[in-house]
Amino acid sequence: MERIPILRMGKLLLVTIQVDMHDRLAMTLQEDLTERIVKERATGVLIDISALDIVDSFIGRMISNTAAMAKILDAKTVVVGMQPAVAITLVELGLTLEGVITALNVERGISLLGHNA
């Protein structure tokens, strides 16, 4: 079955989304991620969406839901690498990902989490 890999970097988990998301995949990712956060006792999650050229309202909501789940498990989530076109689309859709921290790239995201972890 198709899965999105979750990489561990110390106390952080890195999720790189490179394929088109659909319901099943999103559900699997949320399950996997929450399990891994608990298992690895991670304090931070980086969701890298730099490979996504198109983001619809579904993925937008999926991202904020995932962030909210991680938050409940006491792991800070940073969404990194959003493309300019994607940012504009999300804003036009009214999805400003309130409550989600964002950063330009993975490096920035790590330093953000590093300060707060």
Place this chain on the structure above:
Amino acid sequence: MTHAPGAQIVEIIKNNQKDLVGDLLATMKKKVIRLDKSAENEIIIQATQLLGFLEIAIPQGQLSDLETRAWDDTRQLLSDFSQTRAKEGFSPIETATFIFSFKEPLFTLLRTSLSNNPQLLAEEIAVTSLLFDELGLLTISSYQKAREQIILRQQQELLELSTPVVQLWQNILALPLIGTLDSARTQVVMENLLQKIVETGALIAIIDITGVPTVDTLVAQHLLKTIAAARLMGADCIISGIRPQIAQTIVHLGVNLEDVITKATLADAFVVALKTTGSSVTNS
């Protein structure tokens, strides 16, 4: 006697080309004020060309339908002519006069050559009149098109000119906005800003609205959208250059700028940005 409509005209054009061009020039001089030597020469060349095309096109083409192949050359010539005219700033009347000025001399010539056949004369005049009306309309429409292109291009240039994104310091961008923010401009501003954020890896963008004359709910909405988009890219925004009246309007309109850092001047915003990014400037 069988007779093709327009045959007489072709004959007349063929035999009197020089005179026709001369008459045309005289009429145009009467109506158009600006006409120097080079413009005169240009008109002579174009008129001669046009007459040449007409000579070929009238016998083989449908006189009522200028969209047919036979009129390709004529159409091309007229559209080029009107476009140059539009670019040089001639008025539409001045442009169309070029075509309509042909009518008078042509009618005079027709009258003299067909004075013994009033029936044919009336027919020819009707046909010619219709033809030149069509040509005139064509000129006006190409003129209009050229004008619209100019306006469109200027709009685009204005759009790009008025939305520069400058790097003030490491990790700090400034976006001085000048003029009213409408949807189209917001789009350009947003794209430019986000692109620049990617290029420079900026952490903070200062949006300076000193040059924005009024801020209504729509403009505020556009500002907030831009800020939200920048935030999604991981950059924070500061709004600066808020004039007292604008501060009052914003509050009266009930626009919520609570979540945005606002400063009165660009200098204040810059200080905040420096502090946030961990840089500092000192007097030496």
